[in-house]
Amino acid sequence: LAAAEDAALHLQRALVAEPGRPHPNLEIAGGYLPAGPRALVGGDWFETVRLHFGRSLLVVGDVMGHGLDAAVDMNAYRTALREVAATDLPPHRVLRHLDSVVAEDDARRPATVLLARVDPARGTATFASAGHLPPAVFGADGSAELVDLPVGPPLGTxxxxxxxxxxxxxxxxxxLVFTDGLVERRGEDIDDSLARLAALRLPSDSGPAQVVDEVLRRLGAHGAEDDVAVLAARIRARPAP
Structure with a gap:
């Protein structure tokens, strides 16, 4: 069992250590915390996929369950998603395609996934959610806002x-996109958990690395009962002409 835990943990750390290569016009930072020193690893991951026309796709997902099997399924989801995303379909169609593919494999565990396609040239982000918690946006003043978006079923249904x-x-x-381990606490309603995140006030003009560090610290994520994966991104300011 210990060997399986170690294998899963090493696999997962390897997968989130290098979250793809976004365009240089996007500044990113990520963090991954396993649940306790000997807890079974889950299927959390994050990454970025470089798209055409200066856009980048941010991905965060959580395969249901724990242990090596969940980590292996997570890797399969990650590989399939990269292949589909490379076709440059809009985020909701990427999820539709993945859902149909995964549903044909009875052995594959369901997963929640959130996609965010960031378009720096237009100054927009387009989201699609498969059963995942909403992202948050921290303004330049340090205040937080949860993004209101429709939530479809987890992948695999x-x-x-x-x-x-x-x-x-x-x-x-x-x-900021994240898995549920960041906010969920035993015995607490998820709406209250998300409200705690939305109530955070960070130092003004916090960049991605500071947002990740502050959110993990202030929400007590280092002592969370579930794995935590977070990914933060900010459009780089264009140099003045």
């Missing part, structure tokens, strides 16, 4: 029903 939401991403805004 074959039901589909994923819809896109687009919102502005202003200069100085930092987008």
């Amino acid at each position: 074959g039901v589909g029903g994923y819809e896109p939401t687009t919102r502005p991403l202003r200069p100085g805004d930092t987008l």
